[in-house]
Amino acid sequence: MLLAFGSLFAQHKTFQNPLLPSGADPFSTYHDGYYYYTHTLGDKLMLWKTKNLADLKNAESKLIWTPPTGTMYSKEIWAPEFHIINNKWYVYFAADDGDNNNHRMFVLENTSSDPFKGTWEFKGKIDTHPDRWAIDANVYNYNNQLYMIWSGWEGKTNGQQNIYIAKMKNPWTLEGNRILISEPTYNWEKQGDLDDAINPPHVSVNEGPQFLAHNNKLFIVFSANGCWTDFYNLGLLELKGDNPLGPQNWVKHSQPIFTKNEENGVYAPGHNSFFTSPDGTEDWILFHANDNPGEGCGTKRSPRMQKIEWNEDGTPNLGIPVSNKTILEIPSE
Template sequence: MNGVVYAQSFQNPVLDSGADPYSIYVDGFYYYTHTVGNRIVLYKTRNLANLRQAESKTIWIPPKGTVYSHEIWAPEIHFIDKAWYVYFAADDGDNTNHRMYAIQNTSNDPFSENWEFKGKLAAHPDRWAIDGNVFDYKDQLYMVWSGWEGDVNEQQNIYIAKMSNPWTLEGNRVLLAEPTHNWEKQGDLNDAKNPPHVNVNEGPQFLEHNGKVFIVFSASGCWTDYYSLGLIEFTGDDLLDPVAWDKKSKPIFIKSEENGVYAPGHNSFFKSPDGSEDWILYHANDNPGDGCGGKRSPRMQKINWNDDGTPNLGVPFSTQTKLAIPLAN
């Protein structure tokens, strides 16, 4: 691009800072975003290994004084029915009011100024919600997200609902998973700066491979080194049937003290430009105790598949490890 010759290997992290990384691939380019907090920033590159050299732009800043003016978390960009959408969680400055929202751009170029606020996405009942992930399954749009059962923070669960259009949830939300294992409940209750509850399932991501469907999610407090990824496998006929989902008893991606990678979580997935490789994007810390703030940086690595069809994410690679970039066309 622009005559620049890029290296054929890279080292993590792909940016110095950026939590909750997400990307899509459209017409030869990756469009990437992560949590900034007060706005939405978009990157554009032909290969995510070259993210440091990517064009970037702030595409949307919330108006002041609204219920969605603060704490913009985990944005995701999607291209649906020839229109661009960014989904994000936001509040009015009070975390208890976090909800999911959408903006839309119907132009060809998501870097254009044509972003329109479409409103809140809420299923019944309308409760605290973050980390929405939208996907298409058998020509039906769905959203999965992390939410509270009631109006107080007792624990974070994974919910799913159908969508009647790309900015509207339809009907009742359905509970897919809640924290049940010790590795989903890690947190420091003695630290007054941290939330009092550590039962956390969040950051759900849809993943499909060879006819199998999964939700990969993050578990435990993001402020702990034990933040990790779990797996739910779809084993039935109806995505809205809780019985049709099987949560694995062990995490599938955890910290590596040997490799100096802590609190790996809030991931997404992408394919290499040539479509032959599956990759994971995730954030992690370089040191123990780095917490749930600006020290989290986006990383990526190729994943494999187990004989039973489940994803094998491996071990987080050291920042000293040179990795081959995703295969280009």
């Protein structure tokens, strides 16, 4: 009995990636003792609830919202994120009418303290100025001002994906014109399978931006390259100064900070989010990746997590993506 109990206890205190067999664009919010997790499903919004994110496969889940048919937001629902703003819950997501050219960002609101209860009200489209293709919204309160960052096109046709920022009047309304703060410039943001006849011939992509704050420093971690390539990776922007709306204040690091690791069998790691351990002493990254080369943007992308550290200069040290065989300790409680 003692051995059996000890084995069971160890299972609850350690885990191995991936957290689920499939799930792209993972995002988690920790609130009142629970992790609330979501990922891209394409046709609906689901929310998972668990005290132990490493045990996500056994988490309680709830269907939050199914879009009505025949609208500009009925299909291709991507990269949902659940945020708590002014004691209300908001979920941001991208969607279209079945034509990728029409992808825009949308938001729902729930005034209940428990996102599994209450009513999710459709607040509408996040209007960007100018109105252009937009996905991957992320929001953050910096110096008592709410900001949104996202990935979008410069014009009305697909050429490359850039990262934009705007101030917010409220959780569903942007203020002023969008401001460009990052576009693909380095080779590691533009490499890939240029001869792939199935996918777009370009791989100049900045997407999936995530705010990350630590010790009075503000960063944006973003995904680079097309998700259909094995070169999908993470880059870093660092705010120099205190004005996030100044493009010159965002300095891009010259090298990626998280890339594929063939030795560990992890390919195309990216579209991440961050969370802290329940006791607040550890910082963790949540990301998706493939187990084999050439698996692209499909359903083989699975969610993984691992602890991160911090460099002496205050920048995040994400390490390397660990093997699925690596036994990890769960976040500190």
